[in-house]
Amino acid sequence: MMKVFAITNQKGGVGKTTSAVNLAASLAVRHQRVLLIDLDPQGNATTGSGIDKSRLPRSVYHVLIGQAGVLDAAQYSPGAGYAVLPANRELAGAEVELVDMPNREFQLRRALTACENDYDLVLIDCPPALNMLTVNGLVAASKVLIPMQCEYYALEGLSDLVQTIKRVRHHLNPQLEIEGLLRTMFDPRNQLAQQVAAQLQHHFGAKLYRTVIPRNVRLAEAPSHGKAAMHYDASSRGALAYQDLADELLQRLASP
C-alpha cells in the first residue's frame, strides 16, 4: 500500500526541501521504491537531486493540468535510486490555471492513483505558502511531516498550518493526519531553540520525531553537487541524522 507524505510548512527556509531530498535518499537505500514530488516552482528538490530543471521534457506542471501522467514525467535521481517528479518556474502558472478547474484540489491525487503499484513511498516537497499547490499536496497525502526550525516565527506559524490541515481533512481528505514534527537545524546550545522545542514537546508529544536534525554545513553544501548529504559526505552528522529519521519513519509505519 503506497504511503504518501506531504512535507510542508508555510514558514520559509525551515528545511522542507533538505528533509525531502535526504529522506528520499535514505529510504531508497532501505529498499523502498520512492517517488519525490517537487511541488515548488523554485525547483530546489529537482536540482538538489541532480536533475537539470531547465531541460525538463515533462514536469509536475503537466501532470497537474492533466497533460501528462506521473510515470511519463518522472526521472531518476542519478546514483540515488529514487524517482523525482520534477518542477521548474513553469509550475507557478499552475496556481492560476488550477483556480478555474473543477476538482482543482484533487489533480495530484488523481494522477497518483495510476502509480499505486509503482512506489512504496511518495514524498511531496511543498512551497512556503498555504496555496493551491500545497492544498494539492495535502489532498494527495495521507500523512503530513512538518519540518520545524525551533525559532519564534516558525512557532508562530504553526497554528495557521494546523488549522489548514484540519480544514483540508474536514472538507477534502478525511484520512489526512499529522504524522510528525521534525526539529531541523537544531543547535542545542541555543536557549531559544530549547524553549521552542519544549513547547513543541508540550503541544505535540509523541508526534515529535525522536530524531533531531542538527545544524550541519554538509547539508547546505550537498545541493550544489546535486546530491543528498549521504552521497556527498556519508559520515557527516547531517547525513546520519536523516538515516536515523528514515529508520524512525519506517518503524512508525510498521507498527502504527
Added chain:
Amino acid sequence: MMKVFAITNQKGGVGKTTSAVNLAASLAVRHQRVLLIDLDPQGNATTGSGIDKSRLPRSVYHVLIGQAGVLDAAQYSPGAGYAVLPANRELAGAEVELVDMPNREFQLRRALTACENDYDLVLIDCPPALNMLTVNGLVAASKVLIPMQCEYYALEGLSDLVQTIKRVRHHLNPQLEIEGLLRTMFDPRNQLAQQVAAQLQHHFGAKLYRTVIPRNVRLAEAPSHGKAAMHYDASSRGALAYQDLADELLQRLASP
C-alpha cells in the same frame, strides 16, 4: 520625496522580515518617518514589531481591496517610532480576490499616493513567493532590496527573481531598480558562504551592500519580544549591523 523599497526574495527564510523590521527601527532613530508594510499573510513583520495580529481592526488586506486607506489601517510599533501597515492570515484571501480586479497590480501603489507627504521611507516586507502580493510590492516600489543567504538554493533562485524584476519594470513600473543585495546570516568561517559571496560580488559588484549581517542569535530572539534587536539588545552584533545598514542606505539615497 517618499522613497519606497520592496524587500523581497522568493527563497524562504533568507532574512526578509528580520531585515525589514530592524531596518525600520534603525531608520526611525535617524529621524526618518518610516512606514513598514507587511505584505505576507504570515504576519511576521506585524508581530515582530509588537503588534497583535489577531486584533487588527484594519489591515493591509482592506487597503488592497480598496476598503481602507493606508493611514486608517496603519498602527505605531510601540516604542520603536515607526508605523506598520499590519497583516494577518486574512491577506491570503487578497491573492485570489486581486486576480479578477482591473489594475490588480497597482492596488498598493495607488493606496500609497494618498500618503506621499506622511512618510520619508516605506519598506515593504514581501512573502516568499513571486505572486500577486509580491508583484503589488514591486509595482509600488522604486527600489528593491534583496536579502541573500549565501547558500546554494538562495543563489539558484536569484535569476528567477531578477527576471521577475525585469518583467515588472518592462510592463508595469519603469522606475523599478535593484538598489542592493544584502548578505544575511553570514558566517565568514563557512567556505560555502564565501564562495557564494564571491559570486554575488562578481555578478552584482557595487549593488552588493558593504554592510554584511552576521548570524547572531539576538536577531532570532528579539521577535519573541515583539521588538527589533536594537530595542532588545542594542549592543549585539546583529543590532549594530542593521544600524550600519541604515547609514549605508541613507548615504546611497543622499548621493545617488
